[in-house]
Amino acid sequence: MTKGLKNSALMLLTAMVGFGVTGCGTAAPTAGTPNNGAAPKTEPATATTEVKPADKKEEKKLSGKLVVYSAGPKELAEAIQKGYETKTGVKIEMFQGTTGKVLSRMEAEKANPVVDVVILASLPATQGLKKNGLTLEYKDAKNADKLIPEWSDKDGHFFGYSASALGIGYNTKLVPTPPKEWADLTKEEWKGKVNIPDPALSGSALDFVTGYLSGKGDSGWELLEQYKKNGVAMAGANQEALDPVITGAKSIVVAGVDYLTYQAKAKGEPIDMIYPASGTVISPRPASIIKTSKNPDAAKAYIDYLLSDEAQAMIADTYLLPGRKDIKAKNRPGVDQIPQMKIDWTWMDTNGDAVTKKFTQLFK
Template sequence: MNNFTTNKTGWNKGTSLTLALALGLTLAGCGTNSNSNSNSTAKEASPSANNSVTNTQAADQKLVVYSAGPEGLAYKIIEGYEAQTGVKVEMFQGTTGKILARMEAEKSNPVVDVVILASLPSAQGLKNDGLTLPYPEAHNADKLNPDWSDKEGNYFSSSASALGIAYNTKLVTTPPTSWEDLTKPEYKGQINIPDPSLSGSALDFITGYLSDKGESGWSLFEQFNNNDVAVAGANQEALDPVITGAKSMVVAAVDYMTYKAKAKGEPVDIVYPKEGTVISPRPAAIMKSTKHEENAKSFIDYLLSDEAQKLVSNAALLPGRTDIKAENRANLDEIPLLKADWVWMNENGADVTDKFTKLFK
């Protein structure tokens, strides 16, 4: 990253451990696999009169954002925010794990003002360690899905993805309707699952499934292992072989990635199993160490604005606001859900990852 303004605020005791654990649990989430830095040039625009975004008049018109993508959406959001406020945004683009690693390295001299993650438990961890700055008065926060965001305003999930079964339409003419279908002999050796130590969304699915089914839920993953389901890197690495036809399906596929590939003409589609799946919210949080508080707040306001939520929908993600529907994809009311317990998922993620990794060795 370029020369950022930093401060000397240290992180609370225990944060290193929390982030170190998170690195092993939520590396990829639903974000891009790229790891790029960007100095996004500020537009020569006056602050917006639109009351959906705070009118920013800070002397230092600057903001540092670490974003877990998707990359194209992240840049469009930055561009829209800069155009409305005149604030110059410097963005680090990477996976959730790379963001957490960078924050860990910078903990004695924090740089980032706002983080956008692809893992709800990671945002919960930041809140629990006292690292977030509450902003309960954020514009449109009352319209957010209450299950995805913090009622005290410590993090705001402005978008989400759902996890399903992605399949190659040339190889699979009758798509499965249940997770259990993937244990059938005809699918032996034809299925990928993202690695939960690299993919936060894969971990969300595994822990969400277990929080709903209990200890007996492990039998599904044992059957997956017996059917030669392959643990195949992060989300895009697991999906690419299905796009090319080297594999037939992906378990716990991130739906927006599949929708985007389908829109490009690739022979893929996605189904949501009848017994239910897990939604992976994408939370944004203001860091307590921010030196650009008003700019950070106006950025959250923009994320929750009509304009930004439209960008979310165009990127094939679920909008975070309940009053806005997604286009060209399944909406929340069309997706059967497991009764996922996010508190249990957060507390047990490390143990689940360890057991899953050992099972698939």
């Protein structure tokens, strides 16, 4: 999906900061004027000015606006927007949508890009942005050294500031004994009762499908083909796939993002989540600065804010996994409590488009 995006021209704004050094001192006697042993007269100081070291740089003042395209979740994106605007004075123009919709918008605007920061719910999709030369390197991001390294780019092209895990969400009223493994959903008892998100719309669902296939190879398609034969329905993006399970129209959502399930459960909905012991995929949600950003300083400050204590606490409150190793997940299993399957991110990036096309044809 990102392969159609071409390299865009780099437009970076730079600011030159000058420094003046002022001070006050003692007036020496004029040459040739006798001193007669008396103390020299001094001129009274008229002002006291702090002397700044010549090599000390002032922090750049941020201004203007920042355009952010975010794959949600909505309440988190809005909370971060409010916190950032309060801290910096820079106003954010926000577009929220699924990973697929964000990438489609970028594709439509490629001749005249306007976005500064992009947040996707898929690591391979963000890797594609970097591979296509669309991201700006930012190596000095604050707190980047505290991030889970596997979720971010070592060269500073994207930052996995949060993540979700994929699992089996189920209606607790309809499913007193939930399935334990992915293959269990091919059994007759679940025929016509299961939804799966559309990987063309959900970046995290695509991460699950490509992650599963990267470990299983072509034989991995056998499970997906059995899902189709057992009536598993492709049902839009994550929320659209989950809602029928909450209402009871369906019993289970497979490869559903966990944080939506935990949010609904916290509101009293009859829903819960399990992670198969054979492992699942944890899907990072990376943020990247786009190379054509018209306000790169404000964009860098936005990345810094995403990685701050304040924003990471917001992430935990939303039932997502925080991107920083020193911030704990809240009211949900943490990274070390979720069994993970062995996956190949590079394979997932390279084969994402082909997998999406084949999956869509299979489930249409």
